[in-house]
Amino acid sequence: MSRGRILLLIVAPTIVAVTIVAVVVVLLMQAADRREQVERADAAAAGYTQAVEDFKQTVESQAESADFGDAQSVGAAVTQASEDLPELPDATEHGIENSAAYRDAAALEEKTAQDLQAFQEVVETTAQAEEFVAQAEKIMQEDPFDYLDSGSFTSGAPIRRDALPPMQKALSEAEALEAPESPESAEEARKLLVEATRRVVRGVKKAASELDAGRGYKLRYDYGRAPLAVRLVSGQAQSELREAFDRLVADEPDPQDPDAEPDTEDTDTEDAGTGV
Structure with a gap:
């Protein structure tokens, strides 16, 4: 080799x-x-x-x-x-x-x-709801008696002159008020507010007419279910905001534990109100 x-x-x-x-x-x-x-x-x-x-x-x-x-x-x-x-x-x-x-x-x-x-x-939607509630409450604070002197009236002229214009203005504001997209209850609250303000205006007009006709008439007014409905909007809006915040800060479950759930504390929500 x-x-x-x-x-x-x-x-x-x-x-x-x-x-x-x-x-x-x-x-x-x-x-x-x-x-x-x-x-x-x-x-x-x-x-x-x-x-x-x-x-x-x-x-x-x-x-x-x-x-x-x-x-x-x-x-x-x-x-x-x-x-x-x-x-x-x-x-x-x-x-x-x-x-x-x-x-x-x-x-x-x-x-x-x-x-x-x-x-x-x-x-953003909660801020819109808060603005809606603030405007609605401002309208419902309008009281025809705030524009009238105390005592009795012999005609409807003082009522037409002093009480009717501000109440008609309040009605115009109620009719122009737009309900926010959320919570859904806001649209119902808006309708109740408009209806209630219309009743107040009708009541003021009737009081003036009755006095002009020489008939005694005691003016009464209230906003019916509107105050409760508006407070409900406020309460629901705050609840939605709190729930969104809780979801944001909630503890995440252990991905290795299929039974684990986010650790979120129960939060108390304030009662929206019981009416007036």
Whole structure:
């Protein structure tokens, strides 16, 4: 056997062995890199989840002094806290696909953004409801007797001159008042307010007419069910705002526990009122 053939027989297995070792090393390095990608994704998820918990605690702390009867006040507190809304760090495709924690964190990020958006929308509708309630209550404060002198009248002229115009103005304001989209009870409250104010105006006109005809007439008025309906709107609006806030700051369930539910405390809602 020639020397060259002998060398080839010796070198060839060595080359094969070295190649195999090199391939194994590369595979081990790739496996280690993939494992590290998953670990980085897990770490990013854990950090983000903790940051969201901290964010929710900050939101609760900022809103502690806010008045839930003033939607803009609560909204401003949450908006201030939202400046520190955490973001989930990026991860590699392999890390995302193989990290259940990262996928859970991504779902949490989406849910948190949705809850925040939903809360801001509720703040807007609640503020509209509060304005509606304020305007309705202002109208129902109109009292025809506030514009009349005490004592008896021999004609309806003082009533037409002093009491009728402001009550007609109140009716115009009631008819022009627009009900907010939420809560749904606002439209019914608006209708009751208009009907009640019309009755008051009719009562004032009748009192004047009866006096002109020489007949005694005792003016009585009330706004019927309108005050209760308006207070109901106020109570429901505050409840909707509180519920949206509670959803925003609620503890998230453990994704590994299928029976876990968000930990939300029961909140008492004020009675909307029992009428007048």
